[in-house]
Amino acid sequence: MLRITRHICLISLLLGTGSAFVHAQAVAQNQAGSAQNAQAYEEEKKASAATSRPPSSAPPAQPKVYKVVSEDGTVTYTDKPQLNAEPLTFDVKTQNVVTADKVPPPPPPTPKVSKPNYKVVIKSPAPEATIRNNLGEITISAAQTGAPKAPIYRLIFDDAPIASNSSGVFKLSGIHRGAHTYKVELTNNTGKTLASSPVQTLYLHQASALINN
Structure with a gap:
């Protein structure tokens, strides 16, 4: 009876130890799974950060340039590798800078200068005037009304220039009887016409010698 009781206690002890061992193993597996999950999460987080990382600020790689010396001493630079070509190395800071x-x-616009407004009028004789002078003497007077x-x-008399002066008063003599046209122009020192009066007509009358006899 005592032996049976010992077997029963031994079996109970083994069963209890096995249950504890299974429980510990399950806990260990759960902890290992949690650690694996955490590690997978960290790796996934790092991969996500790597894909969203901004582009590197490092300068782009410079294209390779090769120096080729031919048999006649001609030096050629190319970006294509050739036989006996010497690769050249450039400093990263090397730049081709062209100073414009x-x-x-632009010069300032030239101010527009208004042209002077020259004007001249004939003061005497009046248009269509009749002048009686046996010696054929006529006085024509003109004046400027504008500035400068x-x-x-x-004086242009019968379509021909007769005289020029700075006073604007012209005394003519020896003019034949009849109708005559006249106008007065303003000119500069080179003879360029700056202004002109309207053309007017006068009539010169002279007494006939036959009537006086």
């Missing part, structure tokens, strides 16, 4: 010439500012003043007056 400074463009001068032109330096020279020029």
Whole structure:
């Protein structure tokens, strides 16, 4: 009876120990699974950060340039590798910089200068005037009404220039009887016409010698 009781206690002890061992093994497996899950999460997090990482600020790789010396001593530079080609190495800071010439500012616009408004009128005789003078003497007077003043007056009598002066008063003599046209122009020192009066007509009458006899 005592032996049976010992076997029963031994079996109970083994069963209890086995249950504890199974429980410990399950706990260990759970902890290992948690550690694996954590490690997988960290790796996934690092992969995600790597894909969203901004592009590197490092300068792009410079293209390779090769120096080729031919038999006649001609030196050629190319980006294609060839036989006996010597690769060249450039400093990363090497840059081709072209300084553009400074463009001068445009000149200021030339201010527009208004042209002088020259004007001249004939003071006497009046248009269509009748003048009686047996000696054929006629006085024509002109004046400027605008500003500035032109330096020279020029009389055009019967379509021909007769005289020029700076006073605008012209005394003529020896003019034949009949109708005559006239105008006065303003000119500069080179003879360029700056202004002109309207053309007018006068009539010169002279007494007949037959009537006086």
